Amino acid sequence: xxxxxxxxxxxxxxxxxxxxxxxxxxxxxxxxxxxxxxxxxxxxxxxxxxxxxxxxxxxxxxxxxxxxxxxxxxxxxxxxxxxxxxxxxxxxxxxxxxxxxxxxxxxxxxxxxxxxxxxxxxxxxxxxxxxxxxxxxxxxxxxxxxxxxxxxxxxxxxxxxxxxxxxxxxxxxxxxxxxxxxxxxxxxxxxxxxxxxxxxxxxxxxxxxxxxxxxxxxxxxxxxxxxxxxxxxxxxxxxxxxxxxxxxxxxxxxxxxxxxxxxxxxxxxxxxxxxxxxxxxxxxxxxxxxxxxxxxxxxxxxxxxxxxxxxxxxxxxxxxxxxxxxxxxxxxxxxxxxxxxxxxxxxxxxxxxxxxxxxxxxxxxxxxxxxxxxxxxxxxxxxxxxxxxxxxxxxxxxxxxxxxxxxxxxxxxx
Amino acid sequence: xxxxxxxxxxxxxxxxxxxxxxxxxxxxxxxxxxxxxxxxxxxxxxxxxxxxxxxxxxxxxxxxxxxxxxxxxxxxxxxxxxxxxxxxxxxxxxxxxxxxxxxxxxxxxxxxxxxxxxxxxxxxxxxxxxxxxxxxxxxxxxxxxxxxxxxxxxxxxxxxxxxxxxxxxxxxxxxxxxxxxxxxxxxxxxxxxxxxxxxxxxxxxxxxxxxxxxxxxxxxxxxxxxxxxxxxxxxxxxxxxxxxxxxxxxxxxxxxxxxxxxxxxxxxxxxxxxxxxxxxxxxxxxxxxxxxxxxxxxxxxxxxxxxxxxxxxxxxxxxxxxxxxxxxxxxxxxxxxxxxxxxxxxxxxxxxxxxxxxxxxxxxxxxxxxxxxxxxxxxxxxxxxxxxxxxxxxxxxxxxxxxxxxxxxxxxxx
Numbered sequence: 001x002x003x004x005x006x007x008x009x010x011x012x013x014x015x016x017x018x019x020x021x022x023x024x025x026x027x028x029x030x031x032x033x034x035x036x037x038x039x040x041x042x043x044x045x046x047x048x049x050x051x052x053x054x055x056x057x058x059x060x061x062x063x064x065x066x067x068x069x070x071x072x073x074x075x076x077x078x079x080x081x082x083x084x085x086x087x088x089x090x091x092x093x094x095x096x097x098x099x100x101x102x103x104x105x106x107x108x109x110x111x112x113x114x115x116x117x118x119x120x121x122x123x124x125x126x127x128x129x130x131x132x133x134x135x136x137x138x139x140x141x142x143x144x145x146x147x148x149x150x151x152x153x154x155x156x157x158x159x160x161x162x163x164x165x166x167x168x169x170x171x172x173x174x175x176x177x178x179x180x181x182x183x184x185x186x187x188x189x190x191x192x193x194x195x196x197x198x199x200x201x202x203x204x205x206x207x208x209x210x211x212x213x214x215x216x217x218x219x220x221x222x223x224x225x226x227x228x229x230x231x232x233x234x235x236x237x238x239x240x241x242x243x244x245x246x247x248x249x250x251x252x253x254x255x256x257x258x259x260x261x262x263x264x265x266x267x268x269x270x271x272x273x274x275x276x277x278x279x280x281x282x283x284x285x286x287x288x289x290x291x292x293x294x295x296x297x298x299x300x301x302x303x304x305x306x307x308x309x310x311x312x313x314x315x316x317x318x319x320x321x322x323x324x325x326x327x328x329x330x331x332x333x334x335x336x337x338x339x340x341x342x343x344x345x346x347x348x349x350x351x352x353x354x355x356x357x358x359x360x361x362x363x364x365x366x367x368x369x370x371x372x373x374x375x376x377x378x379x380x381x382x383x384x385x386x387x388x389x390x391x392x393x394x395x396x397x398x399x400x401x402x403x404x405x406x407x408x409x410x411x412x413x414x
Numbered sequence: 415x416x417x418x419x420x421x422x423x424x425x426x427x428x429x430x431x432x433x434x435x436x437x438x439x440x441x442x443x444x445x446x447x448x449x450x451x452x453x454x455x456x457x458x459x460x461x462x463x464x465x466x467x468x469x470x471x472x473x474x475x476x477x478x479x480x481x482x483x484x485x486x487x488x489x490x491x492x493x494x495x496x497x498x499x500x501x502x503x504x505x506x507x508x509x510x511x512x513x514x515x516x517x518x519x520x521x522x523x524x525x526x527x528x529x530x531x532x533x534x535x536x537x538x539x540x541x542x543x544x545x546x547x548x549x550x551x552x553x554x555x556x557x558x559x560x561x562x563x564x565x566x567x568x569x570x571x572x573x574x575x576x577x578x579x580x581x582x583x584x585x586x587x588x589x590x591x592x593x594x595x596x597x598x599x600x601x602x603x604x605x606x607x608x609x610x611x612x613x614x615x616x617x618x619x620x621x622x623x624x625x626x627x628x629x630x631x632x633x634x635x636x637x638x639x640x641x642x643x644x645x646x647x648x649x650x651x652x653x654x655x656x657x658x659x660x661x662x663x664x665x666x667x668x669x670x671x672x673x674x675x676x677x678x679x680x681x682x683x684x685x686x687x688x689x690x691x692x693x694x695x696x697x698x699x700x701x702x703x704x705x706x707x708x709x710x711x712x713x714x715x716x717x718x719x720x721x722x723x724x725x726x727x728x729x730x731x732x733x734x735x736x737x738x739x740x741x742x743x744x745x746x747x748x749x750x751x752x753x754x755x756x757x758x759x760x761x762x763x764x765x766x767x768x769x770x771x772x773x774x775x776x777x778x779x780x781x782x783x784x785x786x787x788x789x790x791x792x793x794x795x796x797x798x799x800x801x802x803x804x805x806x807x808x809x810x811x812x813x814x815x816x817x818x819x820x821x822x823x824x825x826x827x828x
Contacts, residue, residue, distance in 0.1 A: 015746060019769055100791055104780050113802050114772065192625070196802050211606070215626060217803045238825040245827035332429060354820050355433055358528065366518050366823025375828070376819075377514055388527050388610050388816040389631045390804040402802040405790075406768050409780025411652040413659035414789070 003180040004187055006172075007142050007194035010115045013170035014140040018112035022089040024167065025136055029085040031163045033078040036128065039159055040074045046155040047124065054148050066123050067149055077128040077156075080380065084132045087379040090397040091138050105408040110401045112138030114196035117188065118382075119144045119210055121202040124152035130201075131160055131174045133382050137400035142195065144177040144185060189214040201383055204310065219390060221383030224254030224338035225310050226368045229327040229353065231344035232265040236273070238365065239266075239343040243274055245367040246341070248281040252312045254384060255339050255371040259307060259317040261327045264291065267320045271295045283314045291320035307334040324349040328356045335359060338386050339368040360386060360393035417594040418601055420586075421556050421608035424529045427584035428554040432526035436503040438581065439550055443499040445577045447492040450542065453573055454488045460569040461538065468562050480537050481563055491542040491570075494794065498546045501793040504811040505552050519822040524815045526552030528610035531602065532796075533558045533624055535616040538566035544615075545574055545588045547796050551814035556609065558591040558599060603628040615797055618724065633804060635797030638668030638752035639724050640782045643741040643767065645758035646679035650687070652779060653680075653757040657688055659781040660755070662695040666726045668798060669753050669785040673721060673731040675741045678705065681734045685709045697728045705734035721748040738763040742770045749773060752800050753782040774800060774807035 036043070047069040054064055096108035116139045118130045127143055134141035145153045153176050161171040180188065189198060189210060198218045200210040211218050228246050230239045246257035262270055275286065275296050287306040288299030299318060306317050307330070321327045324342070331340050341363035342353040350364045361371045371393060373381025378396030385391045391399035450457070461483040468478055510522035530553045532544045541557055548555035559567045567590050575585040594602065603612060603624060612632045614624035625632050642660050644653045660671035676684055689700065689710050701720040702713035713732060720731050721744070735741045738756070745754050755777035756767040764778045775785045785807060787795025792810030799805045805813035 015770070015772075018772065098791075100784075100789060102780075102784060102789060104777075104784060106790065111772070212629060217631065217801060219803075235825070241825060241827055249828060356429070358429075358432065358525070359818065361819045361821060363518075363821045363823060366516075366821055366826040367828055369828040370514070370516060370518060370821065370826070371819075375514060375516060376520065377512075387631060389633075392816055393819050402806055404773065405775040405785075405807050407775060407777045407780055407784065409777060411649070411655060412780040412784070413655055414663060414781055414783040 001178060003142070003144070003177045003184050004191055004194070006175045006177060007115060007117070007188060007191055009172040010140040010142050010175050011194040013172040014112065014114045016170045017135065017140050017173045018114070018138040020138065020169065024169070025138070026085045028135065028163055028167055028169065029081050029132055031166075032132065032160050033081040033085070035159050035163060036074060036078045036081070036156065040071050043074060043152065043155040043159070044069055044071070047152040050149055050151045057148070059148065063122060063148075067152070069124055069152055073125060077125050080129055081132045084136050084380050087136065087397055090136070090401045095403055102412050102414065103410065104412050107406045108403055109406065110398070111404045113400065113402050114139055115194055116141045116400070117144065117195045117198045117216065118142070119198065119200045119202075119206065120146070121206060122146035122149045124149045124156060126201055127153040127156045127176070129380070130382065131157065133380055133397060133400060135173065137397055139400065140173045140175070142175045142177060142188070144180065144188070147179050150179055186213055189216060192216050199383060219383070219385050219395065220387045221385055221395070222254045223310060223336045223386050224256070224384075225258045225308065225334060225336045226255060226338055227259045227261055227331050227335060227340045228257050228368065229261040229321075229324070229331075229340070229342045230263065230266055230270055231324060231342060231346060231349055232263040233345040233349070234266060234343040235345060236266070236270055239270065240274055240277055242341065242343055242365070242367045244277055244281055246369055247278065247283060247316055248314070249369055251314050254310075255368050256312070257316065257368055258309065258311055259319065259334070261319050261321050261330060262292070264320050264322055267292065267295055271318065283316060285315040286318055287316070288318040289320060292318040295320070310336070324352055328353060331357050331359070336386050338384065339363065339371040341366060341368050360384070415592060417556070417558070417591045417598050418605055418608070420589045420591060421529060421531070421602060421605055423586040424554040424556050424589050425608040427586035428526065428528045430584045431549065431554050431587045432528070432552040434552065434583065438583070439552070440499045442549065442577050442581055442583065443495050443546055445580075446546065446574050447495040447499070449573050449577060450488060450492045450495070450570065454485050457488060457566065457569040457573070458483055458485070461566040464563055464565045471562070473562065477536060477562075481566070483538055483566055487539060491539050494543055495546045498550050498794050498811075501550065501811055504550070504815045509817055516826050516828065517824065518826050521820045522817055523820065524812070525818045527814065527816050528553055529608055530555045530814070531558065531609045531612045531630065532556070533612065533614045533616075533620065534560070535620060536560040536563045538563045538570060540615055541567040541570045541590070543794065544796065545571065547794055547811060547814060549587060551811055553814065554587045554589075556589045556591060556602070558594065558602070561593055564593055600627055603630060606630050613797060633797070633799050633809065634801045635799055635809070636668045637724060637750045637800050638670070638798075639672045639722065639748060639750045640669060640752055641673045641675055641745050641749060641754045642671050642782065643675040643735075643738070643745075643754070643756045644677065644680055644684055645738060645756060645760060645763055646677040647759040647763070648680060648757040649759060650680070650684055653684065654688055654691055656755065656757055656779070656781045658691055658695055660783055661692065661697060661730055662728070663783055665728050668724075669782050670726070671730065671782055672723065672725055673733065673748070675733050675735050675744060676706070677741075678734050678736055681706065681709055685732065697730060699729040700732055701730070702732040703734060706732040709734075724750070738766055742767060745771050745773070750800050752798065753777065753785040755780060755782050774798070
């Protein structure tokens, strides 16, 4: 079926999903988790077909690893779904409740978005995760994954569709796009009639393509050029611990540090020790400005592009700055407003940094790696927003909802 | 100056505006209101030049009326600005404040969006209104009005720029685009680097053009195909009062009713009386479905397009429906999710309607005309959002802000 037709059916289904009770939604989720594990053999056999085709097409082993489902990974997916079932109901929360001046009783309550389109790459576990989050948030979803994972994603979605049918719920509440052409995907991203929100999940190129071509509102996620600024007064042991954690604990993720900024008064002592420690952790490719290169001759010379780069790898930049103001100015110029940290014992500088860095998450004396839905206590997350509208930073269930006004009158006219 | 360069300067200015204290922002606003009145003669003489040119170009008298500034209208603009100064600070509100599991102290606070682009038509009072709202919300703004009002808008903006300079604030916090070409405007709407949010203010065509061409996030405002459903059990006196108010009190606005839905059991009694009353109020062009036309032969036959039309005029549709379910289904199919009302004495039907109509504002026994920032007690409004992301319904100052997380640690790593 054409993806636009799928979206149309999802729109119709969304009229049902948004009125399901919490119990109905949770029942579906728990049965979904259960059946996913029960039918793991089928899902894995479909996954094997994807993997065979991927190998024939010469996909890299890293890509094939991302594509691969095992019994353990399926149990992980099921556990994720159970956790979503455990979360508090994001719908029907009363945000405002009062009598307005004309006498009407106004209530502002959280409600479902409608149809959410998720455009992702090749990881089939995204399917279960997103479908479960959208359903819990009362929305229907249209999932458009990479072609190479189609059979795996379909097997997962079919498990959920079966449960929906058994519970008398429109099975179009979850839909996997049937390998749409580039042109069809384009039309889908323009389809404001049936789709209320698009969330791209994947690398920078995918996100850029969606933002550039969509007419449906998009939430940008994931691009993270994150900074750690080590101030003159920083506790250097703490700074070392945080920099190593921010860069090395998981360099491929968006909340990992890409650029280390060091105050000029700390550079001579801090740069040699952190450089040695980074090398121990596998970071040997470092791009520095002139002053930093003078202290650490092992650095390569950074250029303008370096400061903009999200390496997602054991590579980074180092810049020596004259002041907290210069650090902030660098972050505002080159950052992506994701997560940035200052390490300092100087409260005035900390306050200046927190007030003037305009990022989703700004840290004082902690690692940028904490920017995460689970760490923030939001439960599951669908991504980390780097834009300013609707949601910023980790997006949990609440950020997958909208609100509406209900107004109860007694014949009031204006 | 090129509009992109103007946006770049606004971005720099936004680093200042977002940190201004409430007192600084209010001082600027009050001086702006004062000087606008003091310099009314200059503003009016610039406005006269716009009007002369508009007449030479053959603009309609209705357009010229919208363009015209008088001493009274300028006093009205000043009063609007003073009211904005009076509003509570939308910035720095603490939305969340707790220790997360790793021990970090998390605070979620409201903060400025950055640079807001407003694209509007020919009413010069929009300039003062939008600039004041954006500044109060801590954001810089780039205003792009219709060419025919350029001199008038510039005169208004210059008053504010002067005040900004006198207060030592970057005057690029407010900028009027210098009659950009179509192509430049297009580039502006794509300029995610410097612009954080676009708000189109104007007719349907303008809004559609912005949504279709922008890459910067847009908030759609204003399109309103609003419905009133008169149920079988409705108090027909109340229904008459509400229908007349919803249609006739100000037919040109987006919260006016376009389609009247009537339950089949009420149609025979209600349609003739409301049709007579509507005629008294100037509504003589009515498009009806077959059943309604059978009751009121004065109606013209509605076609598919009628139900989608926002007349903004003394023209409307009437449809007879079999049930509250059919009424909801019609609204979900043809409405714009703006404002819809049910008139009924049946609580079960009221609850069904409120739960199943997915509009920004859903009314029971009251007129749709109340959908308005002032009426809702939000103070000034910048528009009425008909999309589901970020803001829905009347957008006041709070809806012109975003939030960010501040995280205070003691060396935590993940």
